[in-house]
Amino acid sequence: MITKLTHLCIYVLDQESAYDFYVNKLGFIVHTDAPMGEGVRWLTVSPPEQPELEISLFLVIEGDIFDKETVKTMTALVRKGTFGAAVFTCHDLMATYEELKTKGVVFKKAPTKEFYGYEALFVDDSGNWFSLSQLNP
């Protein structure tokens, strides 16, 4: 029986820039920041009220899985905004939307009424997009 989701992987193009986006703009907490050599880190962050979930900000880099050509393709796809990575929730979407906009976060969809509540879409510094929702009570 599967019990929990503990790690989630988001492909980013620059870990320093991703750190600034997720920690200083979104307000996430750094869970682990470990150097892994050659300018690569094992960097995981958690939403403030879900400290047990580690979101790995995973650098698109050449390795055992990604060859040079795949890195090129992945970089182009991430930058293009191909990947919708996750759905986040908040207490109040309008307030969070205003706050994140003030901090420079780019939204591709303003808060909109949906069947399940309200939803907006924002883009991270690499190009990944996320749903930010306020669910009906």
Next chain:
Amino acid sequence: MEQFEKLYLYKRIVQAKLFIDHHYAEKIDLDNISDQACFSKFHFIRLFKTLYGRTPHNYLLKIRIERSKLLLSQGHCVFDVSQMSGFDSPTSFTAAFKKATGQAPSVFKERERVRQQDIRNNPFFVVPNCFAETHGWTKSQFLRDDV
């Protein structure tokens, strides 16, 4: 028209929240914060809680505790951390920290030091193997004979 009024209200509460985010290390209290939003204290607390799920005081405390955890994990001493996080004194800091995390700041700091040392010695304590393999990280790259 009602929508514009609501938006204006949101902006003021958001500004107050950002005020806390930027000034948590200073001697700010509820009066400073509600002044920022141009609300009466009571009205402000009610709206803030509606938007963020916790009172401004509770939010300020949370920000200070999170900041102090980061500073402790970076190796700063308890006295400095209490000052840098906006607490009145090391005593009030220690009490608040213990209440929030269940452990004294000095204990948290020591545990973080050991944890970081473990990670440096062997990141595979925290990096799931599937992700390590994706990057081509191998255990022999990090494991030392003495660990």
